[in-house]
Amino acid sequence: MTGNLQFDAQGRLRHFLTIDGLSRETILEIFTIAESFISVGEREIKKVPLARGKTVVNLFFESSTRTRTTFEIAAKRLSADVINLNVGASSAAKGETLLDTVRNLEAMHTDLFVVRHNQAGAAYLIAAHVPPHVHIINAGDGAHAHPTQAVLDAFTIRRHKGGFENLKVAIVGDILYSRVARSLIRVLDILGVPEVRVIAPRTLLPTAVETLGVRSYTDMGEGLDDADVIVMLRLQRERMRGALIPSEQEYFNLYGLTPGKLECAKPDAIVMHPGPMNRGLEIDSAVADGPQSVILPQVTNGIAVRMAIMALVLGGREPAEGGRPA
Amino acid sequence: MTGNLQFDAQGRLRHFLTIDGLSRETILEIFTIAESFISVGEREIKKVPLARGKTVVNLFFESSTRTRTTFEIAAKRLSADVINLNVGASSAAKGETLLDTVRNLEAMHTDLFVVRHNQAGAAYLIAAHVPPHVHIINAGDGAHAHPTQAVLDAFTIRRHKGGFENLKVAIVGDILYSRVARSLIRVLDILGVPEVRVIAPRTLLPTAVETLGVRSYTDMGEGLDDADVIVMLRLQRERMRGALIPSEQEYFNLYGLTPGKLECAKPDAIVMHPGPMNRGLEIDSAVADGPQSVILPQVTNGIAVRMAIMALVLGGREPAEGGRPA
């Protein structure tokens, strides 16, 4: 049900809520638009007029300076006006409901809400209630989905590996609590990656993880063997309830990506991380800053992909127009 | 004395501090400019170049995300640069006086301050000390005044009722602590509304409220009888000192606007609320979301009215120019 919500009657992407229900064509269309925006970031004047006069609201019910910044930069490069709203305890204290907050903002003729909420489904709930001219992008909800991150990760893989057809992708770490992992597994499936593996201690693997179409490993050497792409997840220290890992040192020994463990993968394997990194916990600095790391290109690509998704849902799908300076 | 402060020597509106002292003509002029901005909000490119190159400072000594957002959106639609300043405990701790803060900002060649302060008179104090090229808009001070809200409420009444000549307007709820109520009563008087009523438990009515030219009621049925416009006030829970109401449930039973109580008013009566609403306390959701509610149009009108007031005090009073896209 929820997958359909993001398309309008003509099948065009109206909201960007989840990877579920996206076609390969839609994802590739996002990639095409994003490629055109990559060059925008390298120009003297890094703006295109695509969203000029539009109002983008960063509606963050959960604080995330990093994610908010990427969307704020992306929106400003599209020439939109940006309003940052951290809706925390204060408005809850004032007794206003989530939907009243949103209805008020849309009554101000805002065009696009970037929603971050710690409860799965918040972005859906909002999308189900806004009028046709208002668009929603899910910037992360609970442990459920973080779909723009998944698309930028896939975009990064394509830029470095050329395609998806023959890849082995290993995702390592806090699979259980990671909104990144779930969304990424979906998008890699849609794009036709033949083999996706997850590697984690048993306590950080969801039960029945294989139903997602992945192979699970508890041993790094086995899981990384012959991999083309390694996606290290952030160990969500603040999110883990109870003692799911024995100690940080032991976690690093078993699952931290070191130059030694990296040798299990293909020699030209790329290393990814959604950030922010815990250096010395899930990843060794020698790897994070090494020649196989594409962690900073992910960040660069993230701006272009978020610009592309904003442009697409707002209806500005002509990359040619997007390519002209503002 | 304070009423004159907002006009310059030529009688033009220089600051917007209070409804007191405004002429009917000035209010109607704001309405005329606001009408021209209503269409701006419905365009593809929702900007006019009227305040291009001007710097608007949201100077909030009291946190109010909602009010700040409306002014920020309004200023950006006029193409102004906006600086948000939450001046809280920090600067008080640094020992800087209110006037030093303002003098510093005006020395940066800022043009317009939108001031929110929890003490009545803060906006006046500032307006009394700024040089001629700096303009002040009062965005709410203590329990005293919230004049932009009053003008947008009146503007909303005119858009839905066509005029003010034959109206009965009932204002319901926390009259005692409401900055909205005082400003609204004034503006309705200036615009010639023949009958304004206030309805509240005796503990929430100011003493001698009739001296404001209104009739007071403690019974909803009597107060709403034959009303054309109902303005529900937010019950300022956080502001009430002591037990002024028996219980929230009893308050809702006696003063909450339900479909049943709404039937006491005229069949085409409109229902307003400045927001944020306490659903189930002062208003029933069936009314808030019902066909007689104009609560969301109030929000939309609020942007246009705030743009109009900003344009007027900044001297950009030609709606024709304002009507051209940026």
Add this chain to the structure above:
Amino acid sequence: MTGNLQFDAQGRLRHFLTIDGLSRETILEIFTIAESFISVGEREIKKVPLARGKTVVNLFFESSTRTRTTFEIAAKRLSADVINLNVGASSAAKGETLLDTVRNLEAMHTDLFVVRHNQAGAAYLIAAHVPPHVHIINAGDGAHAHPTQAVLDAFTIRRHKGGFENLKVAIVGDILYSRVARSLIRVLDILGVPEVRVIAPRTLLPTAVETLGVRSYTDMGEGLDDADVIVMLRLQRERMRGALIPSEQEYFNLYGLTPGKLECAKPDAIVMHPGPMNRGLEIDSAVADGPQSVILPQVTNGIAVRMAIMALVLGGREPAEGGRPA
């Protein structure tokens, strides 16, 4: 070593980190550009297109609304997009290092970081690690340096005194903990001020302060005698550890600048203060608001000087181009 970091191989100013190593010519070039921006602040449309399409990040590891506002206004008047980041406990809690934060932001193709940090050297550390197209401005680090303040102070002195050749400048107050004092002493030395004095209780004077090329006084009458310029420092109450001054009242009696003490200086001496002032502690209101005070012109000049420094490090050094409206 650190002084060279701010120049590129061609000797052009790439970062603005410290007064150390700046030539007189560079400082005078900043003054020339700043003069062209003074007029921009007085226009109807206070914007120039010099940094259009550039992204400026206010990266504040230490809260300073006042300093952040001056840089935000300066950047917006240059038509840059501005991102405000208060990087406090939250990201430290997330375990991301300073350099990872910066690398992420630069991967987003940001152009200029305005860095405020409570540790001396933070801006250097960042500058030492950014790629050539990224520029750093030090907006204050620990008790070490606050170089933009020093340049705007010197610029203000030149505007009021015409030059530096024959001046006696007295800096009064919390020399020990003041980042302003150190930077200012350097810049006055470079500009050829023949006599700089510092006046403070012995407990607020650095040991061996004379090695900075200044004369130190503990008596205001002696120190102010025949001075052309008096720079009052803010008494950093929150920064003093232990009882370095006997009492606030006694401090005011001995070192507070009153009309009486001001008479020790030349009749046309100017009085400066970097703000925010502690009225009644280090300065009497009669002096702060009196005819010899240039405290508010300092603020105005601060915007122009910060615009000039941003323009210079970004490579937009043609004031003629900067002078055209955006």
